Amino acid sequence: MSTGPTTLPASGNAAPKGSRRLPRLRDARIRSKLALILVVPVTAVIALATVRLVAVGEGAYDATQARSLTSLSIDISALTNDLHAERMAAAAYLAAPQQQADAYNLRVRRTQERIDAYRAERARVGEAPAAVRDRLAAIDAHLDTLDGTRQEVLDRQQMEVAEAALRYGVVLADLVAYGDGLAQLPGDERLADSRRAVAAFARAKAAVAEEESIAFTALSAGRLDSEQFSAFVSTLTGQQEALLAFSLAADPDQRALVDSTVSGDAVVLADRIATDISRSVGQRSPVTAQDATAAIGAVHELMRWAEIELQDRLFAQAEQARADVIRQAVIETTLVLLTLLIAVTLAVVLARSLNHSLRRLREGALSVANHDLPEAVRRLQGMGNVSDGGVDEIVREVRDPIQLNNRDEVGQVALAFNVVHREAVRVAAEQAALRTSVSAMFLNLARRSQTLVDRMIGELDAIERGEEDPKRLAQLFELDHLATRMRRNDENLLVLAGADSAVPRREDALLVDVLRAAQSEVELYNRIEFGTVDTDVSVAAHAVNDVVRLVAELLDNATRFSPPNTTVVADGRRIRDYVLIQIEDRGLGLTDEQLDSLNRRLAAPSSVDVAAFRLMGLAVVSRLAARYGIRVELRRNVEGGTVAQVTLPNATVVLPSLRGRDQAITRPRQPLAVEQTPMAPAGRSEPVGAGLATTATLSDRWRNNTPSSVPWPAAEPAPEPAPPAHTPPPAFAGGFNAGTPTVSQPTLDPLPYHGANAGGHAAPAAPVLPAGPVAGAAVAAPGGFAASATRNSGGGSFDGAAFGGLGASLAATTPMATGPITAPPEPSAEAPIFREMEAVWFRSHGNDATAIFSRPQFDEPPPQPAAGPSVPAVEPTRGRSPLPTRTPGAAAGGSPAQPPPPSYRSSSAATTSPPPAAAPSVPPA
Structure with a gap:
C-alpha cells in the first residue's frame, strides 16, 4: 500500500498560480506568529535601550x-x-x-x-x-x-x-x-x-x-x-x-x-x-x-x-x-544586551517548545494518514471475517499514534486526534466487515447465476438439437450467445469478488487456441482478425482460464469502442522468455490523460467501487494481471486507434525450450481447422506438412504449399449439394470468417485465407479427411458442418472443443497405431435443419459490415444436403484436453466412444464429411 506523501499537501483554496495577493496573518506559520508576538516588546526594549x-x-x-x-x-x-x-x-x-x-x-x-x-x-x-x-x-x-x-x-x-x-x-x-x-x-x-x-x-x-x-x-x-x-x-x-x-x-x-x-x-x-x-x-x-x-x-x-x-x-x-x-x-x-538575550532566548525556547509539540503533532498526524491508518486498513482488508466483537477488539488493540505528555492545548489536540484515529480504525473495521459481506453476497449471487446460466445453456443445447423451425432456431442461437456473455459477466463478478471463476485446467493450451477461445466470448467476434501468432508457445495450465478471460475483455473493449466497419487485429509473439499479445483497433483513440489514467488502473488494481463496475472489463483485467504478474498497457496507435499490449511473464507460458524431451510429438498432429488446406480433387492426394513456419500469419490469399513426403489418402468424391446463400464464416461450429489465424506447423501445409473472398471468388472446397490410420481425426457430420459440441456446466471452466473441431485439433497426440483405427459410425442426434440453420447463422454473421448486427432472413428453407457417402467416424484420442470455447448452436454429433474427463465437456467435437466437389469450402474452425 502506498505510504503517501511525507509533507502536507497544498491548501485547496490556495491562490491560482501566477496571481498575487497580500499575505494574511492567518496563513503565517506558528514560528512567524511567535516572532510577531515578540517583535513589539523586543522592539520597544531595543528602542529604549538604544536611546539610553x-x-x-x-x-x-x-x-x-x-x-x-x-x-x-x-x-x-x-x-x-x-x-x-x-x-x-x-x-x-x-x-x-x-x-x-x-x-x-x-x-x-x-x-x-x-x-x-x-x-x-x-x-x-x-x-x-x-x-x-x-x-x-x-x-x-x-x-x-x-x-x-x-x-x-x-x-x-x-x-x-x-x-x-x-x-x-x-x-x-x-x-x-x-x-x-x-x-x-x-x-x-x-x-x-x-x-x-x-x-x-x-x-x-x-x-x-x-x-x-x-x-x-x-x-x-x-x-x-x-x-x-x-x-x-x-x-x-x-x-x-x-x-x-x-x-x-x-x-x-x-x-x-x-x-x-x-x-x-x-x-x-x-x-x-x-x-x-x-x-x-x-x-x-x-x-x-x-x-x-x-x-x-x-x-x-x-x-x-x-x-x-x-x-x-x-x-x-x-x-x-x-x-x-x-x-x-x-x-x-x-x-541591555543581557536583557535582550534573555528575552530572545526565552522567546526562542518557548517558540521551539511549541513548534516542537506542533511538529510532533503534525508528524504523528501524517504518520497516521500515510502509514498507520493505511496499514490498519490493509490488515483489515486481509482479514477473512470481521464480526462485531472483532471490531471492538481491533479498536482496543490500536495504540495511540501521538504520544504527547503536554497538558496544554497542543496535548489536548493530540488526545483528540488519537480519539479520531481510533474512530477511523473502527469505521475502517466496520467497512471491512461490510466489504466482506458484500463480497460474499456478490460471490453467492454470481455462483447461483453462473449455475443457472450453465443450466440454461444446457437446455438451449437440447432445444437446438431438436428444433426444426429455422426462425426459432436462429433465435435460439442468439439466446445461446447471450447466455455465453451472461456467463462471462458472472465470471467477472467472481473475479471482482476475489474468487476463482472456473476450475483450473490440468494441461497447457496453445497460444493460438487461447486467442480463439477469447474470440468466442466476444459479442462482435466476427470483427476480430488474427495477425502473426506463434504456434509453438503454450499458456501454462494454471493460467489458461484467466488469460482467456483477460484477452476476451480487451477484445471486447476493442470491438465496442471502434467503428463497426473496422476490424480488430490480435497478434501473439514470443520475445525472448516472455510472450507479447498485441490487440489493435482503429477507434478514435485516447488522450494522454486518459491513457495515463487507464494504465494506472491496469497497473494497480483498485478496490471494488462504482467505478469498478462502470469499467468492469478494465477492473477484471487489472485483477487478473496482478494475479499472475501480467503487464497490460494501453498505447496510442500511430495509424489511429489504440493498442493494448499484454506481456505474459515466463511463469505463465510454456516455451519450446522448456518442454520435456519425452513430450516430443512422434507423428504429425491433426491439423487445426484453420490449418487445413483445400483438398485435392478425387483421385489425388496432397502431401501434408512440408516446411511450414511455427507462426500463424494472416494472409490475403491461398499460398502455394510445399509438398510433403507423407501424403493424405485419397478421399472419395461426394455429390455436390446446392450452394448456400452465403459463404459461412469459420466461427464456432462452422468457423469464423473474420480473422481466424492461418496456422502453420513444421509438418503441415500453409494455411488458406479465412476471410471474405475479394472479388466474389468462391472459397476452395472443404478438405476431404482420410479415414486412415491417423488417430484423433475429426468425423464429418452430414451437411458438412462440425457437430457434437458439449458444454461444461461447472461454472465457466473451459472445456470441450473450440469453434467446432477444436477438440480434435487440441487433442493430445498418441503414438501412431500399427494399423487403421476405425470406429463404427454413430447416428447423429441433431435434426438436419439444426445443421443447416447453424450454417445459415454463421453465414449471416460474416464480416460484411452491413450484416454484423443483422439477423438471418429465412424466406426459403435452406437446401438439404445431398446424400452421399460419409467417412466413418473415428473417435478422437483425448491425450490433451481441448481448450473450451462457447459456441452458440454447437450440437452433438453423437455419443463419444468413451466418456470425456470429469472436468470437461466437449464443446464441438468436429466431424467432417466430404462435401460435393463443386461446393464452396467451409473449413472447420
Whole structure:
C-alpha cells in the first residue's frame, strides 16, 4: 500500500498560480506568529535601550573629550606662563639698549617648545566643541604672529617696551580665555565647578602678570602716567574679581590650597609695592622697575604653583568622570544586551517548545494518514471475517499514534486526534466487515447465476438439437450467445469478488487456441482478425482460464469502442522468455490523460467501487494481471486507434525450450481447422506438412504449399449439394470468417485465407479427411458442418472443443497405431435443419459490415444436403484436453466412444464429411 506523501499537501483554496495577493496573518506559520508576538516588546526594549545607550555613549564621548580638553588646558597654562616670561624678557631687552639678547632668545626657545607641545596636544583633541572651538582658533592665529613680534623685538627698531608688552598681552588674553570656554562644557556638576574655579584662578594669575608688565613698563620710563595708572588699577580690580569668582566656584580643598600657597611676605610685599606705585602717578615712584618686577613676579610664581596643583586635580577629576561614564556605559550596555538575550532566548525556547509539540503533532498526524491508518486498513482488508466483537477488539488493540505528555492545548489536540484515529480504525473495521459481506453476497449471487446460466445453456443445447423451425432456431442461437456473455459477466463478478471463476485446467493450451477461445466470448467476434501468432508457445495450465478471460475483455473493449466497419487485429509473439499479445483497433483513440489514467488502473488494481463496475472489463483485467504478474498497457496507435499490449511473464507460458524431451510429438498432429488446406480433387492426394513456419500469419490469399513426403489418402468424391446463400464464416461450429489465424506447423501445409473472398471468388472446397490410420481425426457430420459440441456446466471452466473441431485439433497426440483405427459410425442426434440453420447463422454473421448486427432472413428453407457417402467416424484420442470455447448452436454429433474427463465437456467435437466437389469450402474452425 502506498505510504503517501511525507509533507502536507497544498491548501485547496490556495491562490491560482501566477496571481498575487497580500499575505494574511492567518496563513503565517506558528514560528512567524511567535516572532510577531515578540517583535513589539523586543522592539520597544531595543528602542529604549538604544536611546539610553546613545545617551551613555554621548556622555562617555563628552567625558573623554573633556579629559582631552583638560589635558590641553594644562599645556595652555604652561604656554601662558612661558609666554609671559618671554614678554618680560622682551621688555627688559628693549628697556636696556646695552643688554644682550641672549636672555630673550633663551625665553623664545622655551616658549617655542611649549607651543610645539601645545600643537601636538591640539592635534590629538581633533574636533573641539563649539564652546572652545573659537578660542582655539584665535590662539592658533595669534601664535602665528609671534615670529614677527619677536623679530621686531630683536631689531629694536620702532618697537618700544609698551608696544611689545601690548602685543604679547593680546596673545596671553586668548590663552587665558580658553579656560573660560572650557568651564562652559557640559558634564558632571562637580567637574564643571572645578573647571570654573581653575578658569577664575587663571584669570587672577593673568591679572598679576599684567600688573607686573604694566609696572615694569611704567617704572622703566621713570614715572606712571594716567593711562598706565588706569591700566594698573584695572589689573588690581581684575585680580580681586577673579579671586572672588574662584572663591565662589572652588571647593574647600581648592580654596585651602590657594590660601596656603598664595600667602606670606611675598604677597604682603607685592601689595605694598602696588600701593606705592598707585600713589606715584605723574611723578617718579620710589619703587624701581626691578623691585616691582621681583615682588610682583614672586606672587606670580606662587600663583603658578597653585594653578599647577589645581589643574592636576581637575585632570584627575576629568579622568575619574570619564572612567565613571565609561563604566556606566559598559554596565548599561551589558545589562541591555543581557536583557535582550534573555528575552530572545526565552522567546526562542518557548517558540521551539511549541513548534516542537506542533511538529510532533503534525508528524504523528501524517504518520497516521500515510502509514498507520493505511496499514490498519490493509490488515483489515486481509482479514477473512470481521464480526462485531472483532471490531471492538481491533479498536482496543490500536495504540495511540501521538504520544504527547503536554497538558496544554497542543496535548489536548493530540488526545483528540488519537480519539479520531481510533474512530477511523473502527469505521475502517466496520467497512471491512461490510466489504466482506458484500463480497460474499456478490460471490453467492454470481455462483447461483453462473449455475443457472450453465443450466440454461444446457437446455438451449437440447432445444437446438431438436428444433426444426429455422426462425426459432436462429433465435435460439442468439439466446445461446447471450447466455455465453451472461456467463462471462458472472465470471467477472467472481473475479471482482476475489474468487476463482472456473476450475483450473490440468494441461497447457496453445497460444493460438487461447486467442480463439477469447474470440468466442466476444459479442462482435466476427470483427476480430488474427495477425502473426506463434504456434509453438503454450499458456501454462494454471493460467489458461484467466488469460482467456483477460484477452476476451480487451477484445471486447476493442470491438465496442471502434467503428463497426473496422476490424480488430490480435497478434501473439514470443520475445525472448516472455510472450507479447498485441490487440489493435482503429477507434478514435485516447488522450494522454486518459491513457495515463487507464494504465494506472491496469497497473494497480483498485478496490471494488462504482467505478469498478462502470469499467468492469478494465477492473477484471487489472485483477487478473496482478494475479499472475501480467503487464497490460494501453498505447496510442500511430495509424489511429489504440493498442493494448499484454506481456505474459515466463511463469505463465510454456516455451519450446522448456518442454520435456519425452513430450516430443512422434507423428504429425491433426491439423487445426484453420490449418487445413483445400483438398485435392478425387483421385489425388496432397502431401501434408512440408516446411511450414511455427507462426500463424494472416494472409490475403491461398499460398502455394510445399509438398510433403507423407501424403493424405485419397478421399472419395461426394455429390455436390446446392450452394448456400452465403459463404459461412469459420466461427464456432462452422468457423469464423473474420480473422481466424492461418496456422502453420513444421509438418503441415500453409494455411488458406479465412476471410471474405475479394472479388466474389468462391472459397476452395472443404478438405476431404482420410479415414486412415491417423488417430484423433475429426468425423464429418452430414451437411458438412462440425457437430457434437458439449458444454461444461461447472461454472465457466473451459472445456470441450473450440469453434467446432477444436477438440480434435487440441487433442493430445498418441503414438501412431500399427494399423487403421476405425470406429463404427454413430447416428447423429441433431435434426438436419439444426445443421443447416447453424450454417445459415454463421453465414449471416460474416464480416460484411452491413450484416454484423443483422439477423438471418429465412424466406426459403435452406437446401438439404445431398446424400452421399460419409467417412466413418473415428473417435478422437483425448491425450490433451481441448481448450473450451462457447459456441452458440454447437450440437452433438453423437455419443463419444468413451466418456470425456470429469472436468470437461466437449464443446464441438468436429466431424467432417466430404462435401460435393463443386461446393464452396467451409473449413472447420
